Amino acid sequence: MKIEEMPGYGYPALAYWLQYWHEANKWQIKEYKLLSDGNLKWFNQYYEVKPGSIRSSCFDIKNDALAYVDYENSHISSRVSTLNLSEIEKSSIKLKVEKAIEAKRRLMYEEELMLTAAINKFKNTKRPTLEEIILPKREENFKNDLFTQLQEMPYLRMAFVQGENKQGIIYKNLKNEWSRSYHPTKKTLIYTERSKIANAFNLNGDNHWGDTKARIRKELLPIASKLLQLESVKKLLKEAQAKGQKVLISNGYVFWYEDNGNIGWQIKQVKQNESDNALGNTIWKEGTILSKNHGRLVILPYIKENGDYVQGHTKNAPHDGPAKPRVPSEYLELPFEILEDDLMISLFGELKYE
Known part of the structure; x- marks a missing residue:
């Protein structure tokens, strides 16, 4: 061809x-x-x-x-x-292209963070020995590859395995036994990649991926709050505060500082925009976040598909109930800084898991 x-x-x-x-x-x-x-x-x-x-x-x-x-x-x-093209058309195309790349990058780093958290969650778990891995006799040629994967991710319940010029998808049942292999398809290969994250949180890689990640984000929030105890983070935030910075954003999480009420630094979550449609809008990295309430989600400023600019703000998640409002005199309008995407991944690597 x-x-x-x-x-x-x-x-x-x-x-x-x-x-x-x-x-x-x-x-x-x-x-x-x-x-x-x-x-x-x-x-x-x-x-x-x-x-x-x-x-x-x-x-x-x-x-x-x-x-x-x-x-x-x-x-x-x-x-x-x-x-x-006309200058207007060029500007529109450029915005769409940059938006698409930004969405791809955001998703990649978010899933890298979740994988880091998944592996760390089980870093003290006993790994199975080669003899403890139970496979059907006809699938014994997959044992070495499966053993290698379980040394890093002992929580896996679905895996893509290879051995002796053969590939397959296998599953683990409640008896800790692995199934016969199934021919891998494009869809099931995606599910095995997602299982590397989802299985660590007792979720399945073949469930709706958006819902699965939302549940994982919610579970990780209190763990992320432990970042505030790390000496490296304390130093980072002290330096930021000295420069007048009160909102630092990295990989879906926000370091948020409030003077009132001696709240100090806390962790919030980023929700990329109102619809959370990764390709529908694009984050605008300039501007401020106007907080009229104590919501746990931070919506960054963004530009809609039609070019309209939306002010950054705070809110609660749909099932949290209304966010506690601030009185107008306590409204916060804060600039923000987006840190390196892989910062949060490295910080999560420092956390101690039970």
Whole structure:
């Protein structure tokens, strides 16, 4: 097949991202391309090895793939500027592209944080020995791979395993026995990746992923509050306070400082926007958060699809009941700073779990 025949060929690539390719255990490069009808769509990136031989662009190491897309995405503005469009159309396209990349990045770091928390939660749990792993006789060739995975994630109940040129999806029952293997599909491979997080919180990887992550966020909030006890965090917050900073945001959590009532520093959660539609709106990194209540969720300023700007604010989650209001004289209008995305992941790694 010629590279000219590959899907998306000929359309301009404006941005790039990485996607895990389960079957090959590689990170595949995706291109965000502008179609002739004005829509944007993701395509695999391909390159020609030799005439008639096409390969998908992949990296073996995630950080290498991330470095590549980060470099390419630093040129989004210059790519958009070369399009044969009006300035208004270019501005709209640029906003949509940056919004899509921001959403991808936010989801990636959120799930990395949850995986870190999942593994840490079981770091003191006894690992099974090779002999304790019970598999059907015909599946014994998967034992070594499963053993390796359980050394890192002893809580797994669903796993993608490989052995002797064979692959399969297996499940663990209540008797601690593993099932026969099932042929992996694109959907079940996604479920096994999600199980690496969900199973640690006694949830299933094949349930609705948005609902599952919402439950995990809620469970992690009191654990995240323990960050305030870490010396490294105390130093970070002391330095921030000296610079007049009172709202620091990292990976879905907020370090929030209040003078009134001797509250001091506390942890809140970020809800990205009112609809929580990752692709529908884009975070606006400038502006302030106006808090008229004591809600535990912080909504960052954002721009709607139609270009309208929404002020950052605080609120409660839907099932929390109304947030306790502040009297007008105690309204807080605070600037915020977004810290490095991987900061919270490294901080979670320092937490001590029971």
